[in-house]
Each structure stands twice: as structure tokens, then as C-alpha cells.
Amino acid sequence: METEGYFADAETDFKEARFVIFGIPYDKTASFRRGAKEAPSSIREASWNFETYNMKTGLDFRDIPVHDFGDISTSNNDSPVEMINKVKDLSNKVVVEGKTPVGIGGEHTITIGITSTLPSDTMVISFDAHLDFRDKYQGEPYSHACVMRRLADHITADNIVVIGVRSAEKRELLEAKREGLRYYDAFTIFNKGLNWVLEELMEEITGRKIYLTIDIDVVDPAYAPGTGTPEPFGLKPIEVLMFIERIAPWIIGFDLVEVCPPFDNGETSILAARLIRSTIEMIWLKRKD
Ligand code: MN
Ligand code: MN
DSSP: OOOOSSOTTOBOOTTTOSEEEEEEOOOTTOSSOOOGGGHHHHHHHHHTTSOSEETTTTEEGGGSOEEEEEEOSOOTTSOHHHHHHHHHHHHHHHHHTTOEEEEEESSTTHHHHHHTTSOTTOEEEEEOSBOOOOSOBTTBSSSGGGHHHHHHHHSOGGGEEEEEEOBOOHHHHHHHHHHTOEEEEHHHHHHHOHHHHHHHHHHHHTTSOEEEEEEGGGBOTTTOOOBSSOOSSOBOHHHHHHHHHHHGGGEEEEEEEOBOGGGOOSHHHHHHHHHHHHHHHHHHHHOOO
């Protein structure tokens, strides 16, 4: 396969770009399957699969000013806090210039770095099979299993909504309820539909600053087997896409995390690349500035 080592069609200079893609090759706190650190390069490679024109959005990706910064220089030799600080440094440069950060994990912990540079009244929408609301996991407060809890240190828990969850610890759930974290489980979504979730949230979302984080394990493992902690009974990819389309006008940044290439046959990276391309396009299409 002929690929160029950068995200397909992201050929704008940093200075001119309105979206900045960066990879974070880090999976030190992975608890079940390692390999998410390989995802940024795997997703970049997969991004060359697509036509530059997208039938869904009617846009040509080459017409959008997107820069691929490459990977942040981190590795599993860094502690989670060191990695998070590096993500924070770059994300800050992006956000200060009014550009939209697009993070490619790596493990979910990277989200803490990006969101720490956003205003504290930002609303976070997390697509995830897991609640990620433990205070510590395996003794580590900066673990992939604690992401929403750490986000809640900066953006209060009542500004966070987790969608598609179907796995949590009993104590974690109780603490989430106590702190005011909202979540929609996959079983209720199956019965009522993601549109029902949208109707519940739309008034609140409208006009807000939204940060979107997509943990790819929210999607059913039949569609996205290449992930660190797969959990059956997940969402369909197209449901996630159509939801993102509705909230796109208010998204100020997003990330996609937890793709694990060693356990993938290629389809998970393809889905990740498509979701990233489409999300950028849907934000661009609806932005009124
Ligand atoms: Mn997660
Ligand atoms: Mn997860």
C-alpha cells in the first residue's frame, strides 16, 4: 500500500490550518491488551483508503485546512503524567490559535491532556463502552480506567455525558451518580435509540462548547474488534456517525482512542480513519464563522 506517513489529504501548514491532527503513541496503562500505541500510524495508513470526496457530507477533504502535526514525542518510557503534560503543551498551542485539536490515541488517558486546555464550562460527550470513572486503577489515578474522573477535576462531572456504556464497577457507578455524571447505557439505547438520547440532550448541547471523545470500544466488537478491552453489545458505527452529525456545529475539539492494531484485521483502523475524516468534515460544514 502506498501511503505518505501522514493523515491522507491533511496537507495544510500549521499556520493556515483550522484543524490540527496529532498522534499520541502511548499505551502504558493498558490493562488487558497492549498495542494502542501503534494506532496513530495504523489509522494514518488506513486514511489513504478513501476518496477525497465524501458522499455523506458532499465535501472534498482537500478543501478543508487540516494539518497533520505527526506524533507527539512520547513513549511508554514516560509516566502517564509526563505524557499528559506533553499532550497539554501541544494542545494548548493549537487551542490558543483558535484551531480545532484532533487527537489520535493511544489509550484514553490522552484525553485528559487535551481537555485540560479547554474552558472549564466545556461539555464533554464521551462515546465509550466503559464508564472510566474509577478514582484509581491498579494504583494509578492517571489510568485509562479513570479518564472521566480526572476530567471531572477540571470540567465538573455534571458537564460530562457518557454514551454507550455497558461495563462498570458497582462502586464506580455509585460514585458517578453521586458526582452527577450522566450516562446512557447501551441496553437503553438499543430499546429507545440514539435519537432519543439526542432529544434528551439537544437543548443543553445547543450553543455549548462540546468536546467529543470517541473510545472505539463503544462500537460493537463485531465492527471494531481491534481494541484494548472489547465489550459485546455495542453501538453500530453508523449510529455514532449520525449522532456526531447532529452535534457537529458545537464541537470545539475531539479525539479517537483505544484502537489496538495487533488485534485488528484492519477494519477498526479503517472505521477510525473514516470517523475522523467525517467528523472534521461535519464540523467544517456546519461552522458558521
Ligand atoms: Mn475509555
Ligand atoms: Mn472503553
